[in-house]
Amino acid sequence: MKKKLDRRETVKSLLLGGVAGGLVLQGCQPGAESDTKSETAEEQVPGGGYGRTEEEMARDQALKEQEFLTAHELATITVLCDIILPADENSGSATDAGVPDFIAFIVKDMPYHQVPVRGGLMWLDHESNSRFGKKFVDCTAADQVAIIDDIAYPDKVDPGLSQGAKFFSLMRDLTMTGFYTTKIGIDDLGFVGNIPNVWDGVPDEVLKEQGLEYDQEWLSKCIDQSTRDKMPEWDDEKNLIG
């Protein structure tokens, strides 16, 4: 329990960090590469690949071994997800992004979703049975959409279908979040961060478009990024002089 630091290890990992810093300076963007790297390299990393403590790893493992949703429920969710986010000219579908698997996990991780999801799916089958004499997954695409159209617009829902609308809003939220937290979704959204870089202010064309500018007095206080490698020097009045 008494611990001395293994200095070698720390220095080694600091250097790894240093590489990232080096890439920045060369203006190199390791984005795409780091995606693939993380998937292969993390497998062997203790911490489950994303910095887990032992208790958290055990919890993850236990959740993965449990099952909650049935095959039928999952099949219905799959149809719903792809109605909510189909493939189009911009990006793939919810199932391309693995959203049904994400929902299957999240209802185990957050048990408060279980009754609304399971009950909502039952509600949907009941609705399709009474309208078309079939479970939702067995309906034609047109019949499926007919039901969805009635519950997809919360401001215009027939009061008799309000529970269905609530369920659909939940499915929409889970599908959206499951989608936009994958590489497919992030690329569609256009998030381009999470890589080492040097922030040097809002691009000029954006400032112009927004009718804004940096005022000179403010800018004069900010970092000149060509000095980002230089140790600072101050005078006794706390002015940064070098």
Add this chain to the structure above:
Amino acid sequence: MQIKEQSTQYDVCIVGSGAGGGMAANKLAEAGLKVALLEAGPFFDPAKPEYQTQLKWPWESPRRGAGSTRAFGDFDAAYGGWEIEGEPYTRKNGTEFDWFRSRMLGGRTNHWGRISLRFGPLDFRRGDYDGRGDNWPISYDDVAPYYDKVDKMLGVFGSKENLPNEPDGYFLPPPKPRLHELHYIKAARKANVPVIPSRLSILTRPINKQRGVCFYCRQCSRACRVYADFSSSTCLVIPALEGNNIDLYTNAMVREVTTDENGKATGVSYINKEDLQEYQVKAKTVILAASACATARILLNSKNTRHSNGLGNSSGLVGKYLHDSTGASRSGFVPALMNRKRYNEDGVGGMHVYTPWWLDSKKQDFARGYHIEVWGGMGMPSYGTGFGVSEMNRFVRDATVGGYGSKLKEDARRFYGAVVGMSGRGECLAREDNYCEIDPNVVDKYGIPVLRFHYTWSDDEVKQAKHMQDTFEEILTNMGAELLGNKPGPESQYGLAAPGRIIHEVGTTRMGSDPKKSVTNSKQQLHDVDNVYVVDGGPFVSQADKNPTWTILALSWRTSDIIIDNFKKMNI
């Protein structure tokens, strides 16, 4: 249980490795003292892959970073949170207090917001200023040399502004504002609310060879693998471990301070979480830095015939005068930020601009003041992204809320990065009837009696929150924003967060020159026991409208110098 004693006697034993404990460990070890550093949590070092969450993608977590096990999400560098399994706390008379604990090397400084503000001259003598509460027994001038040293040793960016109660430091240059921050500056100024570059302990330039420079990933809350932001683990404890003067005990849950027949401290006893046995560490001097409330707990649990009220508690004030910052927030949807051009605007892990308290408190209908933090931008998606996006259509003419298909993808794209929010963080009056004490009926899983909290907001804090809401509304409106949600009113105390929620616990071992009215003296030494010191937020007399950590660090260094001096004198 038999208590196992160790034969080594240390010069100093420090409890807790957060801001206060880390600084003391670093300075005392540097001076050649033999130090035992006891930490209730495990080791942590974000330079090592097994601890890293920085630069991970949301899909690397099966719950996409949601907060199922960590309060601020999977990628946040805090082990612990509001609730810790097997370590309960209770509340009294239906009052509220939420207690956040990080159990790990570095404590809460691994994921804190890095907002690093000096208290101003006025903040040390509020008693004189408005007669509400007491002055500190020390002044800004006593602490200033230590603020200077902390700035230079640990690094903080900011700008020289010459404001009377917002003292300047030795600042590294700050980063340029982001787009939503430019909108904020313009809108705030229109409301006569000043804005200045923020002051965060993040290295925009190098200050030594051991730490890297910020590469702008906006993830300081995940802890920085190149040590470009300040954490006690990476910048104080780990470097100090390279010398030979510190023995670090992790997973060591301190129960009490042990004393001899003269009432002097002899060390501490702790439960080793790995074998659940109780051990004793002997030391000539004991320094408590377990966080303000945890330190009060240790003192109150250190009861014996000589100290029947708990150690250092002849005044009965250990645990009293607990106070946390006030907090309230509001956000709005800014149409000018719709359909934004994409570029990387991550920046540092915190805001680039902020508003320090700008009014004269004497002219308000509440005591003291608050500062404003601003947030927004095209952040990395995580669990929750996409929820209710379509609702934003309510603000757009002819658009429908809800639906499905490509329309939703379009919604997600056009509303991305169009929400701006602001939060006020203010000063709560320190009151004797806000406190923590030992619950007579409950122990934790280590058999240690737990804390029971009693805390209420007074009218001053509620009125302060109202002022925040009015200010936020004016600024957001100036920005052309559609305000989200209803304006919080009296029914919710104007959105005032529950006590504890801002995680700035201070005041439980307040300092003063009168031993009847305070627990520690101006050296942060117990009035009652001269070889026990407290270097977390406990000795704070008042909170200021500023975050506490830079002051904890400065005062811990100051106290360390006093202790080093004592040792030198003893040896001569």
